[in-house]
Amino acid sequence: MIDDLYRARTPRSAALYARASRVLPAGLTHDSRATSPYPIYAARAAGARKWDVDGNEYVDYFGGHGALLFGHAHAPLVEAIQRQATLGTHWGASHELEVQWAELVQRLVPSAERVRFTASGTEATQLALRLARAYTGGSKIVRFVGHFHGWHDAVAAGAMSHYDGSIPAGIPAAVVGESIVLSADAPGPAVDVLESRDDIAAVIVEPSGASWGQVPLPAGFLAALRAATKARGVPLIFDEVITGFRWSRGGAQARYGIVPDVTVLAKILAGGLPGGAVAGAREILDQIDPVAAKAAGREKVGHQGTFNANPLCAAAGVTMLSLVEQTDACERAQATAEELRAGMRRVLVEEGMPWGVFGQASVFVIFPNPARLPIDPANFDPLKLGFKGLKGGRDPQLNNKLRIALLAHGVDIAGGPGGFVSAAHGPREIAQTLDAWRSAVRAMKSELR
Numbered sequence: 001m002i003d004d005l006y007r008a009r010t011p012r013s014a015a016l017y018a019r020a021s022r023v024l025p026a027g028l029t030h031d032s033r034a035t036s037p038y039p040i041y042a043a044r045a046a047g048a049r050k051w052d053v054d055g056n057e058y059v060d061y062f063g064g065h066g067a068l069l070f071g072h073a074h075a076p077l078v079e080a081i082q083r084q085a086t087l088g089t090h091w092g093a094s095h096e097l098e099v100q101w102a103e104l105v106q107r108l109v110p111s112a113e114r115v116r117f118t119a120s121g122t123e124a125t126q127l128a129l130r131l132a133r134a135y136t137g138g139s140k141i142v143r144f145v146g147h148f149h150g151w152h153d154a155v156a157a158g159a160m161s162h163y164d165g166s167i168p169a170g171i172p173a174a175v176v177g178e179s180i181v182l183s184a185d186a187p188g189p190a191v192d193v194l195e196s197r198d199d200i201a202a203v204i205v206e207p208s209g210a211s212w213g214q215v216p217l218p219a220g221f222l223a224a225l226r227a228a229t230k231a232r233g234v235p236l237i238f239d240e241v242i243t244g245f246r247w248s249r250g251g252a253q254a255r256y257g258i259v260p261d262v263t264v265l266a267k268i269l270a271g272g273l274p275g276g277a278v279a280g281a282r283e284i285l286d287q288i289d290p291v292a293a294k295a296a297g298r299e300k301v302g303h304q305g306t307f308n309a310n311p312l313c314a315a316a317g318v319t320m321l322s323l324v325e326q327t328d329a330c331e332r333a334q335a336t337a338e339e340l341r342a343g344m345r346r347v348l349v350e351e352g353m354p355w356g357v358f359g360q361a362s363v364f365v366i367f368p369n370p371a372r373l374p375i376d377p378a379n380f381d382p383l384k385l386g387f388k389g390l391k392g393g394r395d396p397q398l399n400n401k402l403r404i405a406l407l408a409h410g411v412d413i414a415g416g417p418g419g420f421v422s423a424a425h426g427p428r429e430i431a432q433t434l435d436a437w438r439s440a441v442r443a444m445k446s447e448l449r
């Protein structure tokens with residue numbers, strides 16, 4: 001049994017979870033780390049691998065929630081962080097690193113005429129929406145079902161739950177009412193809303209499709225959004241928290257050749273430490289500048305934050321983005337991911353398992369077919385299923401079982417289910433992952449029967 005094998009390998013994690021459950025709600029610090037019967041407790045990590053408190057080794061595809069393009073404890077990043085720690089972690093002053101960091105963002109990201117740093121991706125989407133509302137005078141935000149933009153109130157409904165437009169616990173109904181949450185299975189609904197209404201402040205989208213491409217966008221979707229927003233003067237916001245510096249050096253916008261007005265960044269941006277940024281058109285970002293705002297006849301938009309561009313995160317960010325600029329890390333991670341996706345598909349075909357494996361750039365997504373549709377793994381097309389088929393009918397227990405089965409065979413994936421491939425992953429990791437994948441698929445087959 002998958003569960004028994006997992007439990008037998010992880011007694012120290014079990015004990016830590018029991019302890020955690022007496023102080024942390026659900027025993028956790030992030031909803032996405034929920035794992036039944038209990039999560040693994042990590043002890044250290046290096047490159048593409050991590051180890052738990054029982055000494056088990058894992059090929060890691062959780063990838064710091066997507067933040068680690070070079071894998072764990074990459075030497076240049078460790079050195080930059082160590083060096084900066086001795087010089088001070090918060091100077092309460094402007095500093096050269098924040099300028100360098102912003103210049104790198106400006107060079108790499110096409111929309112980045114101006115950059116403002118925040119402490120997380122959640123804060124960055126919040127600032128982006130504030131700037132868009134101030135700029136347009138509108139209040140309504142067009143979002144897409146299942147597209148995740150952080151955990152703040154304005155973007156909560158319809159992202160991880162409440163896909164039917166109902167109101168999540170703790171979120172004011174009035175705030176939910178400020179979002180128009182549309183299907184992204186086709187561009188029509190969004191284009192219609194933009195053409196027919198005058199109160200739209202912004203359109204925000206994950207350019208990969210929902211949750212790093214777990215639900216890919218149909219061809220032409222982003223171009224249609226770009227054209228419709230431009231025609232109406234509504235800022236288009238790309239949430240590139242995942243895709244930034246991963247889909248390509250310049251993110252999804254550079255890869256697809258579609259430039260938004262505003263880009264939200266985090267994760268890889270800050271080199272494995274906390275950090276976010278809003279990068280966009282000068283006119284929109286300069287509302288933060290009191291002189292520019294006054295000259296434009298506008299009120300200044302406020303923005304604070306104790307840890308914005310603190311020297312420690314800035315040092316890591318500068319090193320990370322310099323490496324992104326100077327190396328072929330994005331391409332290498334993507335090539336490895338392509339090989340991995342092809343290998344995983346091959347195993348599904350060989351094992352006669354009617355599941356799908358897909359994904360863009362350096363991520364992979366597993367579709368474990370909860371409704372038991374007649375799927376040919378060699379030719380699986382996620383677009384045919386749309387949001388409802390791919391994510392709407394998600395079976396958390398099935399996803400959890402697969403995750404546990406892989407953990408029991410030395411591979412850690414993210415709950416999606418799927419994962420992030422780094423430039424530190426290579427042929428050895430692929431071979432090991434495919435062996436584990438075959439064992440997990442076989443175990444799942446026998447337990448699903």
Ligand code: PMP
Nearest residue numbers: 120121122148149150241242266
């Ligand atoms: N947007 C997207 C697309 C994300 O994936 C995430 C985090 N997973 C966020 C925003 C929020 O970022 P953070 O966790 O840094 O607040």
